[in-house]
Structures are given as C-alpha cells and as structure tokens.
Amino acid sequence: MIATILAAIVLLQVQDSTEVLGPATIYGESKRQELMHLSLGSVEVGRNYIENNFSGTLAGSLSAIPGVQARAIGSGQSKPAIRGLGFNRIAVAVDGIKHEGQQWGDDHGLEIDQFAIDRVEVVKGPGALMYGSDAIGGVLGIYTNYLPLKPFEGRVNLFGRSNNQSAGISARLQGRKEHFYWKLHLTGSDYADYKVPADEIEYYSYRIPLKDGTLRNTAGQEKDASLTLGYVSPSFRNDFKVSDTWAKSGFFANAHGLEVRLSQIDYDASLRDIDLPYQSVNHLTVHNHSHFHGNGFTMDGDLAWQMNHRQERSESVSHGYMPVPPDDLERDFRKHTFTGKLGAKIALSPENLLQAGLDGEFQHNRRGGWGFIIPDFETLSGGVSVTDRHSVSDELNFNAGVRYDHVRTDIHGYTDWFTTPDEGGTPVYKQRSGDISRHFDSFTWSAGAAWSPAGWVLKANLGKSFRVPIPKELGADGVNYHIFRYEKGSPDLRPEESYQADASINWMGRKISFRLDPYLNWFPNYIYLNPGSDYYEGLQMYSYTQAEVFRSGFEAQLSWKPLNFLELEARGEYLYARQMSGAKKGYTLPFCPPWRAAFDLRYTFSEDGFVLAGLRVAGRQDEIVPPEKPTEGWYTINLSAGKSFSVGSVLLKTGIQVENLLNRRYYDHTSYYRLIGVPEPGINASLMLGLEF
Amino acid sequence: MLLCALCACSSSPSKDLVPPSILPVEDRSCPLNCQQFVRGTAIPFCCAFSDNKELGAFNIEVHNNFDHHTHGTEAGECKQDPVKKPVNPWVFNQDYKIPSGETYYEAEFWLDIPEDVDPGEYHFMIRVTDASGWQQLRSVSIRLD
Numbered sequence: 150m151i152a153t154i155l156a157a158i159v160l161l162q163v164q165d166s167t168e169v170l171g172p173a174t175i176y177g178e179s180k181r182q183e184l185m186h187l188s189l190g191s192v193e194v195g196r197n198y199i200e201n202n203f204s205g206t207l208a209g210s211l212s213a214i215p216g217v218q219a220r221a222i223g224s225g226q227s228k229p230a231i232r233g234l235g236f237n238r239i240a241v242a243v244d245g246i247k248h249e250g251q252q253w254g255d256d257h258g259l260e261i262d263q264f265a266i267d268r269v270e271v272v273k274g275p276g277a278l279m280y281g282s283d284a285i286g287g288v289l290g291i292y293t294n295y296l297p298l299k300p301f302e303g304r305v306n307l308f309g310r311s312n313n314q315s316a317g318i319s320a321r322l323q324g325r326k327e328h329f330y331w332k333l334h335l336t337g338s339d340y341a342d343y344k345v346p347a348d349e350i351e352y353y354s355y356r357i358p359l360k361d362g363t364l365r366n367t368a369g370q371e372k373d374a375s376l377t378l379g380y381v382s383p384s385f386r387n388d389f390k391v392s393d394t395w396a397k398s399g400f401f402a403n404a405h406g407l408e409v410r411l412s413q414i415d416y417d418a419s420l421r422d423i424d425l426p427y428q429s430v431n432h433l434t435v436h437n438h439s440h441f442h443g444n445g446f447t448m449d450g451d452l453a454w455q456m457n458h459r460q461e462r463s464e465s466v467s468h469g470y471m472p473v474p475p476d477d478l479e480r481d482f483r484k485h486t487f488t489g490k491l492g493a494k495i496a497l498s499p500e501n502l503l504q505a506g507l508d509g510e511f512q513h514n515r516r517g518g519w520g521f522i523i524p525d526f527e528t529l530s531g532g533v534s535v536t537d538r539h540s541v542s543d544e545l546n547f548n549a550g551v552r553y554d555h556v557r558t559d560i561h562g563y564t565d566w567f568t569t570p571d572e573g574g575t576p577v578y579k580q581r582s583g584d585i586s587r588h589f590d591s592f593t594w595s596a597g598a599a600w601s602p603a604g605w606v607l608k609a610n611l612g613k614s615f616r617v618p619i620p621k622e623l624g625a626d627g628v629n630y631h632i633f634r635y636e637k638g639s640p641d642l643r644p645e646e647s648y649q650a651d652a653s654i655n656w657m658g659r660k661i662s663f664r665l666d667p668y669l670n671w672f673p674n675y676i677y678l679n680p681g682s683d684y685y686e687g688l689q690m691y692s693y694t695q696a697e698v699f700r701s702g703f704e705a706q707l708s709w710k711p712l713n714f715l716e717l718e719a720r721g722e723y724l725y726a727r728q729m730s731g732a733k734k735g736y737t738l739p740f741c742p743p744w745r746a747a748f749d750l751r752y753t754f755s756e757d758g759f760v761l762a763g764l765r766v767a768g769r770q771d772e773i774v775p776p777e778k779p780t781e782g783w784y785t786i787n788l789s790a791g792k793s794f795s796v797g798s799v800l801l802k803t804g805i806q807v808e809n810l811l812n813r814r815y816y817d818h819t820s821y822y823r824l825i826g827v828p829e830p831g832i833n834a835s836l837m838l839g840l841e842f
Numbered sequence: 843m844l845l846c847a848l849c850a851c852s853s854s855p856s857k858d859l860v861p862p863s864i865l866p867v868e869d870r871s872c873p874l875n876c877q878q879f880v881r882g883t884a885i886p887f888c889c890a891f892s893d894n895k896e897l898g899a900f901n902i903e904v905h906n907n908f909d910h911h912t913h914g915t916e917a918g919e920c921k922q923d924p925v926k927k928p929v930n931p932w933v934f935n936q937d938y939k940i941p942s943g944e945t946y947y948e949a950e951f952w953l954d955i956p957e958d959v960d961p962g963e964y965h966f967m968i969r970v971t972d973a974s975g976w977q978q979l980r981s982v983s984i985r986l987d
Contacts, residue, residue: 680975682898684937687969689977733974735857773859775975 188597226258234286369398696731783815
C-alpha cells in the first residue's frame with residue numbers, strides 16, 4: 150500500500166517538475182498518464198514546441214493547438230483565446246499564480262517572456278476549481294519550474310523575422326550545486342513596422358493609404374529578465390523568483406486617437422521609430438513557491454506580488470468639450486496584485502487522493518492620464534476548494550470537487566477634469582463613474598471520469614464556473630478611442646456563470662492516433678457589450694448587458710505515421726455560439742472563430758532533423774454581430790525545417806519557418822485589426838539559432 | 843437541458859444583418875458634395891434614412907479638412923487649398939432622435955454657420971444607426987467662404 154502511495158506522490162512530483170522536451174505528440178505510456186490526470190480536455194506542450202512554432206508572440210506560438218486562438222493586435226502583441234473566449238474569460242497562470250495585467254483592453258497583450266517558458270498546459274474547459282473567477286473558458290497554465298541538473302548549463306537563442314525586420318536574443322543560464330540552484334533569463338527584441346499585402350485600407354469611412362504596405366507606427370521593443378534562486382531536497386523545494394517584463398510598441402497611427410486625423414508626425418520617415426500614439430508596459434513579479442512532501446501527502450504554498458504599470462501616450466488634442474490636455478499621457482494604470490495560496494494533496498487510501506486549496510488575492514488599481522475609461526478600484530477575493538480523485542484501477546478514475554468563492558469590489562467615483570455644459574448650458578464637471586461597492590458569492594463544482602482501456606483514453610467532465618464582473622463592466626463610462634465608440638458600464642451586473650459538459654476521445658495506436666474533444670456550454674447570464682442605437686457626441690453607445698448564451702463545438706486531431714520518417718497530421722476545430730435572450734437574441738458572440746483546419750506533412754531525418762509542409766485553412770464566417778463584417782474563408786501554405794548539430798559538448802539548433810508562402814491577402818475574423826479592415830501579415834520568414842551547453 | 847437549448851437555436855428569430863441606408867429625399871440631397879457656403883448664413887440639411895427593420899438615431903458632425911484627409915464614402919475630390927493649421931475651426935456635433943418604430947424617416951432643417959470660424963474645406967458627416975446597432979456613415983465635402 151505504501152508503495153502505491155509513494156508511486157502516486159512520485160507521479161505528482163513528475164507533473165510538477167518535469168520539462169517536457171518532445172513535440173506535442175508523444176505517444177505511449179507518458180502520454181496516457183498525462184491525459185489521465187485530468188478529466189477535462191487538456192493539451193500539454195514543451196519548450197521545443199514553442200520554438201518550432203515560434204511566432205512573434207506567445208499566443209501566436211500556441212495558436213497551432215486546436216481550440217487555441219491568437220487575437221493579433223499588431224506584430225508584437227496578441228491576446229490568447231480558448232474556444233473563442235478570451236480577455237477575462239480565461240485564466241493565464243504562471244507557475245500557478247494568475248497573471249494580472251490590464252487584460253480587459255482590446256490592444257493589451259500578455260506580459261510574459263515566451264523564452265522563459267518550460268512547458269504550457271492548455272485546459273480547454275471550466276477551470277474555476279483551480280483558479281476561481283475568470284477561468285470560465287479555460288486555463289493557459291505556464292510553467293517555468295525546470296530544475297537544473299548540472300553545475301552550470303545554459304542556452305542562447307538568436308531569432309529574427311523578415312516581415313517586421315525583427316531581431317532578438319534570449320539567454321538562459323542556470324546551475325545547481327547540491328541542494329541549491331539558480332536560473333537567469335534575459336531576452337531582448339526589437340521590431341519594425343509590419344507589412345500587409347495591401348496598398349490602402351478603409352476604416353470608419355476614412356481611406357488610409359499604406360506606403361509599401363506598411364502598417365505605420367507598429368514597431369516595438371521588448372526587454373525581459375528573471376532570476377530564480379532555489380533549494381531542493383528529497384522532501385522540500387523552494388523557488389524564489391523575481392521577473393520583469395518591459396515592452397513598448399506603437400499603435401497603428403491612423404486608427405487610434407480622438408478622431409481619425411492625419412497628424413503632422415511623419416510616420417513614414419522610419420520603419421523602426423515608435424512615434425505617438427504608443428503604449429509601454431512594465432510587469433514586475435516577485436514569487437515564492439514552497440513545496441513539501443511527507444509520507445502520503447504533499448503541500449504547496451505560494452506568495453506573490455505583481456506590479457503592472459501601463460502607459461498609453463498620444464498627441465494632446467482637444468476633443469468635443471475637452472480642452473487641449475497638458476501632456477501626451479492619455480492613460481496610466483498601476484495595478485498591484487498580491488496572491489497567497491495554500492494547497493495540499495493527501496493520499497487517504499491507495500484509491501483516494503484528496504486535494505484541498507485555500508487562496509486569496511488583493512488587487513489595487515489606480516488610473517491616471519487625461520483619458521478616462523476605467524475607474525480606480527480594489528478587489529479582494531478568497532476561495533476554498535476540495536477535490537477527491539478516486540482510482541478504481543490504473544485504467545479508471547473518477548474525480549469530483551467543490552469550491553466556494555467570495556469577491557468584494559470597491560470602485561471609486563471619477564469626475565471629469567474639464568467642464569461640459571449641462572442641459573441648461575451651465576458648465577459642470579461631469580461624473581463618469583460613481584462609488585460602487587459590490588460583493589459576490591459563488592459556489593462552483595466539477596465532476597468527471599477518465600478511463601483508458603487498451604489504446605484508448607476516454608474522458609468526460611461536467612462543471613460549473615463563474616466570473617465576477619470586472620470594474621470596466623461595472624463602472625466604464627467613456628470613449629474607447631481605439632475603436633471609436635462610447636462604452637457604458639452597468640453597476641448591477643450579476644456574476645457570470647457557465648455550465649459545461651466536455652468529452653475527450655483519444656486513440657493512441659502505433660501508426661494512427663486520433664483525438665476528438667466535443668463540448669456543450671451554457672451561460673445563463675453572459676456579460677455582453679451591446680451596440681445600441683443611441684449616440685453620445687457622435688459616438689455610438691455600447692452598454693454592458695447580460696444574455697443567455699449557448700455554445701458548442703469540438704476540436705479534432707488525426708495523426709498517421711505510414712513510415713518511420715513520415716507523419717501526416719490533420720487538425721481542426723469548430724465552434725457554434727448563440728445568444729438566447731436579450732437585445733441580440735439570435736446573434737452569435739463577437740469575434741466568433743470560423744471553422745479552422747490544418748494539414749501538416751512532416752519528414753524526419755537523422756533523428757532530430759525535420760522538414761514540414763503545412764496548409765492552414767479557415768472557413769467563411771457569416772455569423773456576426775454589429776459592427777462586424779462577414780469574413781471570407783482563406784488558406785495559407787507554410788514551410789518549416791529544423792536540425793540540431795552536436796559540436797563537442799555544445800548543441801547547435803537551427804530552425805527556419807516560412808509563413809504565408811504565397812503572400813496571400815486574407816482577414817482573420819478573430820483579429821482586432823479585422824474591424825479596421827487590416828489584412829493579416831504577408832509572407833514572413835523566421836529564423837532561430839540556438840546554442841545549448 | 844443543454845440539448846433543449848440546442849433545439850431552440852435552430853428556430854431562433856431571423857436576425858437583422860442589414861445596416862441602415864442614407865438616401866436623398868425624393869431626388870434632393872443636401873448639402874451637395876463640393877458645395878460652397880458663406881459664413882454667417884445657414885446650410886440646408888435634407889436627408890432620408892431607411893432600414894429593413896427599425897431606425898435608431900442620427901448624428902451630424904462637421905470638422906475641418908485643412909489637413910486634406912480622405913473619406914472613403916465621398917462622392918469625389920473637390921478643389922483643394924494648401925494645407926493650413928486651424929485657428930478657430932467650426933466644430934459642430936449634434937445627436938438627433940428618430941421616433942421609435944420607423945423604417946423610413948426624412949429630416950430637413952437648417953444649420954447656422956457661425957460668422958467667426960475659419961474659412962476653408964470642411965467635412966460634413968452624417969451617421970445613422972438602426973435599432974439592432976448597425977451604423978452607416980456618409981461624408982460630404984463642403985467649403986466655407
């Protein structure tokens with residue numbers, strides 16, 4: 150019995166600290182065990198996968214995973230989505246701590262260094278049990294907890310992309326001396342304006358010519374650093390990590406600002422400079438993780454502080470009743486997030502593994518600048534959860550869990566810094582947001598089973614998730630200049646709830662393997678930004694409302710290895726979404742992804758070399774809500790190749806990737822730039838050189 | 843329960859995917875593209891809005907085109923002055939209600955031009971929404987002397 154308990158503990162350990170080195174498709178026992186540990190559909194990829202699918206952004210690099218979408222917002226930023234849900238509807242967690250930036254913003258990306266990542270686990274389904282609010286659509290679990298094995302080791306990566314003339318370098322140095330270890334990451338990159346296959350675009354009735362197809366002022370820079378100091382012994386491990394991510398990038402100059410106006414700035418003078426308007430963001434994280442395991446149980450404790458500082462600058466011009474502002478600081482957000490977590494896993498018997506968790510989080514957000522969009526707020530939340538996993542045999546296990554959350558949000562009122570005439574013509578300082586104090590309670594649960602009869606892994610799960618309304622949804626009252634609309638919050642919104650049924654069917658054969666992940670999802674009260682028919686000073690009013698929403702869909706993956714050196718892979722996804730009540734009854738949800746498929750032919754030579762030819766196809770999207778337009782279907786052809794060379798004790802890795810080989814002009818329905826009429830980037834070649842020692 | 847929800851979708855009411863239109867009143871449309879006006883007088887406005895389901899609201903906004911930007915919905919290019927900096931440009935921005943339930947609505951009135959504003963090229967923007975939240979824009983170039 151003790152042996153079984155130890156085996157269970159060892160397995161838990163393996164999941165916590167292994168660096169997954171292979172590509173997404175490793176078959177056999179380890180794959181089966183990876184699938185069996187969750188009854189929800191999940192996909193795990195390692196660092197090599199990110200390098201082989203390297204895109205300018207982390208979300209872009211992960212978007213080849215069925216069910217994961219990257220919502221591009223320029224060449225250096227993109228927002229991740231899982232099954233069409235993004236923003237605050239997915240939780241992005243780094244080493245178990247929810248990443249907290251200003252993720253509500255249309256053009257705010259992720260402040261995470263993709264080169265510092267060891268593995269990523271995508272949970273496609275309700276993750277409330279693990280992360281509380283926000284994990285309603287899924288979890289992007291990012292892990293950087295690789296344990297160094299040698300006294301000194303490291304790697305250096307050089308990368309470049311042709312489309313936006315980007316160049317970058319990333320270095321990782323690490324070492325271990327008996328119980329102590331250290332890790333250092335440094336990444337820097339610089340990119341120019343990116344190019345699209347178009348001479349002009351038309352947005353909001355304005356015709357915008359593009360010089361040489363360049364999306365002016367989309368250049369940027371990124372600098373990241375992190376240091377981890379650790380201690381490990383057979384029963385205890387502690388990681389103390391400090392990391393900082395800094396990025397600055399320009400906004401597409403012609404579709405941002407108070408009005409669509411041609412500025413006096415000569416944007417076409419240089420491809421590399423970052424003129425106004427631009428954004429800069431710094432994300433600092435200090436995180437301590439402790440792990441202890443004793444006889445039949447493990448315990449984990451986390452303490453973390455995150456400081457996210459974002460600034461958006463644009464030329465100071467008067468607008469409506471607002472006089473010329475004193476400087477170019479349009480928006481400034483400083484958000485502090487403190488997180489504490491305590492978790493335990495106890496092997497009650499050889500069959501039963503009990504997990505209990507307790508966590509708390511405090512957010513403190515302060516705004517500045519002359520443009521108002523979200524108010525100051527504090528949010529305090531706490532949750533407690535219990536889950537039991539009952540293993541009938543090695544092939545069959547059941548799990549069930551419950552969680553209770555309490556969230557308190559305090560929003561501070563905001564009054565304009567300039568006067569606006571009221572109905573009688575008297576100038577008044579208008580109040581944009583009142584003092585709002587709300588508290589929310591949520592009870593969530595999840596239950597599922599995983600069964601693996603010879604070669605198969607079959608999983609089913611049913612769960613409830615929730616999301617508390619964010620301050621923007623409760624208290625926004627202002628012009629969203631990125632998209633030329635007036636957005637109005639609703640202080641009485643209820644917590645969004647979601648019920649989801651998931652299944653996962655996996656077959657892992659020697660030559661053929663396939664996977665199908667279908668799901669049904671029902672929201673009684675989805676929070677939706679509804680485009681209305683009223684105007685506010687010429688800007689269309691959008692207001693937050695709640696509607697019943699039904700969604701369903703699937704992801705599928707088929708892989709065939711007719712010969713040892715040849716592999717064919719097909720992947721696809723489909724999503725259906727319908728609003729069942731409210732002002733937009735009968736419509737879909739915004740940015741609903743069309744069906745998508747990818748076909749890859751991979752030829753492997755001399756153990757670690759490969760050549761891959763791929764076709765990506767997406768269907769036409771006619772399911773739209775105002776102000777979207779239907780988007781034509783498209784396809785692109787992509788090529789990639791990689792090979793490693795050993796030179797003494799040093800490993801040299803090379804990789805090349807060509808995207809959109811035919812330089813086709815197409816629009817991605819889920820892209821932020823789709824609304825502005827900007828097509829996706831044209832042909833792009835990426836080069837990656839790695840040196841491991 | 844979820845399966846019932848699925849059945850309900852197929853019989854959802856026909857949704858509105860058609861934005862409203864901006865039309866001439868009979869065969870008149872005013873102001874006309876490239877039309878000239880004298881400061882201190884008034885601009886005649888005449889326009890008809892139509893929608894397949896129900897109209898929402900409309901807005902008129904006037905801004906200067908001293909920097910020579912271009913609108914895609916314009917009828918054509920007019921005679922252009924050299925680029926200049928605005929000193930006291932005319933800013934006009936007014937929202938108008940359309941009675942609920944209408945699928946066709948005609949608007950006709952005069953807009954007074956202040957005497958002391960900068961002369962030159964301006965854009966006269968007309969925006970209209972329908973009840974479903976679709977929007978249509980039309981831009982007309984005018985000149986103030």
